[in-house]
Amino acid sequence: MQKTERHFFAPGRVNLIGDHTDYNGGLVFPAALNMGTYLTVKQHDDADSCRFISENDPAEFLIRKEELSQKRNSWVDYPLGVIKEFTDRGFPVSGLQFHYRGDLPIGAALSSSASIEMVTAVALNALNGSPFTMLELVQMAQHAENDFVGMNCGIMDQFASGFGKKNCAIALDCNTLEYEHVPLEMQGLKFVIANTNKKRGLVDSAYNQRRSECQQALEILQQHTSVENLCQLTVSQFDELSEYLTGDVLKRARHAVCENGHVREAITALKRGDMSSFGQLMNASHASLRDDYEVTCPELDFLAEQAQQFPGVLGNRMTGAGFGGCTVTLIAENQVDVFVENVGGAYEQQFNICADFYVAEIGEGTREMKNAEFRM
Ligand code: GLA
Numbered sequence: 038m039q040k041t042e043r044h045f046f047a048p049g050r051v052n053l054i055g056d057h058t059d060y061n062g063g064l065v066f067p068a069a070l071n072m073g074t075y076l077t078v079k080q081h082d083d084a085d086s087c088r089f090i091s092e093n094d095p096a097e098f099l100i101r102k103e104e105l106s107q108k109r110n111s112w113v114d115y116p117l118g119v120i121k122e123f124t125d126r127g128f129p130v131s132g133l134q135f136h137y138r139g140d141l142p143i144g145a146a147l148s149s150s151a152s153i154e155m156v157t158a159v160a161l162n163a164l165n166g167s168p169f170t171m172l173e174l175v176q177m178a179q180h181a182e183n184d185f186v187g188m189n190c191g192i193m194d195q196f197a198s199g200f201g202k203k204n205c206a207i208a209l210d211c212n213t214l215e216y217e218h219v220p221l222e223m224q225g226l227k228f229v230i231a232n233t234n235k236k237r238g239l240v241d242s243a244y245n246q247r248r249s250e251c252q253q254a255l256e257i258l259q260q261h262t263s264v265e266n267l268c269q270l271t272v273s274q275f276d277e278l279s280e281y282l283t284g285d286v287l288k289r290a291r292h293a294v295c296e297n298g299h300v301r302e303a304i305t306a307l308k309r310g311d312m313s314s315f316g317q318l319m320n321a322s323h324a325s326l327r328d329d330y331e332v333t334c335p336e337l338d339f340l341a342e343q344a345q346q347f348p349g350v351l352g353n354r355m356t357g358a359g360f361g362g363c364t365v366t367l368i369a370e371n372q373v374d375v376f377v378e379n380v381g382g383a384y385e386q387q388f389n390i391c392a393d394f395y396v397a398e399i400g401e402g403t404r405e406m407k408n409a410e411f412r413m
Contacts, residue, residue: 041079043163047156047403048073049147050197051230051365052356053206054315054322055300057330059191061251062212062266063297066304067193068221068228069201071400074139074152078160084132087120089113092138102131108185115153118181119161126177128165135160142393144240145232146355146362150186151194154178155403159199163405171402172214175199188241189248201402208304212266219307221399226312226351227373228397229366231344231380233336234390237361244358247289247330254290257281268297285331292329296322316352316367320345323354323364332359339387340364343380348372365397 048069055065081088087105089098091112098113106121108114116137120130135157141149158174158181169177178195182188192211200207205218255267258278264270267290270278275294282290299318306314323341327333333341337355341364344353349372356365368376377394384392 042077043079043160044406044408045076045078045156045160045163045404046073046406047076047152047154047159047198048201048400049141049149049152050194050201051147051228051363051397052193052197053228053365054303054319054354055193055296056322056326056355056357056359057247057251057332058268058293058297058300059193059209059211060189060248061255061268061293061297063210063268063293064300064304065193065197065209065211066206066219066300067197067209068206068397068399069197069402070141070147071398072139072141072147072395073198074137074141074149074156075406076156076160077136078164079134079136081132081134087131088134089116090134090136092136093143102129105130112153114186115150115181116157118185119154119157119178121185122158122177122181123161123165128161128168130161133164142232142234144237144362145234146357146359147230148194148198148357150182150188151178151190151198152403154181155195155198159403159405171199174403189245197402199403201400203401204399206307206399208300212268219304221307222310223370224310224312225370226367227370229368229373229376230356230363230395230397231340231366231384232363232393232395233334233340233361233384234392235334235336235361235388240358240360243332243360247332250286250289251293254282254286254293257286258290267293270294272298288329288331292325295325295329299325312367313351316350319352319354319365319367326355326359330359334359334361336361336384336388336390337364340380340384340392343383344368344376347376347380350376 052067349369353366
């Protein structure tokens, strides 16, 4: 068993474009952040239990090994879900202490939960002699969230956390799981994340509902065309079929198809250095998430509106699941300070909440860390 401490890190992610496409078999374009979750694992004094500590949450857990598969409705469900994935595959876990610390804002759509899952998965894999590939670990972390936590998420967040690469975004086809690291040649621009700091309630149930509306749309369309997922349709194919859909189901499906087109065009634009088109596609993406997918909120829309008309801004959109959380803005580096001051000020005046701003630093994916580089 593990005598000495070992240290691991898993990043959060910012999704640059392509939200609510992953579970529709579409494209996404996230990048791993330098912020994330740190984990130290060491042997615990009782071989028949595990201890879980988080510096971000006062709730500590000492759990007997036969009770590790019971949900606690707390942050510890993320590691417990991953432990269950390992146990189910013949790698039971006991006698360990897990000590977490995160520097991501929690529940702010930057994948704090996926980073806890991924750091746990990569740590358990290392402690067991690495029986699983990174893709398998990503899939196990996603299953943990789907089956144990009960959030029916797609694969994007865990994938971005696992496969992040410094100064690159990840063009991922969520249908085939083919991916490419695309260098972010920033040309004097920055991605700035703005956290609404709005408390998000009932995100999981609203998210699961959107997902089931897309499934309903797919089942109806499958009576008229042979597709396995919504994102296999082009916008013009969808337009021809849209008469079979109505109401919210029509709007949700239209978002998925159009957003997939936005991602495809945005990746092409970025590769030819056309940041202005990339920014316009970000704006179009936000409008679709607001009007068709209806996952924005007044706070996100206010930040988007302020940003999109701000000098030096090429584009802005909400990022992640929505209902609160963050926007991401593509902006000239020399405008960042005045942007933060002015948009932050206007936001505070409007909502009486302070937004937080972060200039995105794009880093590497989940990994073990040497003692010296580990910041605990
Ligand atoms: C959450 C989910 C992802 C993805 C996004 C929306 O972050 O975990 O799988 O669906 O929402 O794009």
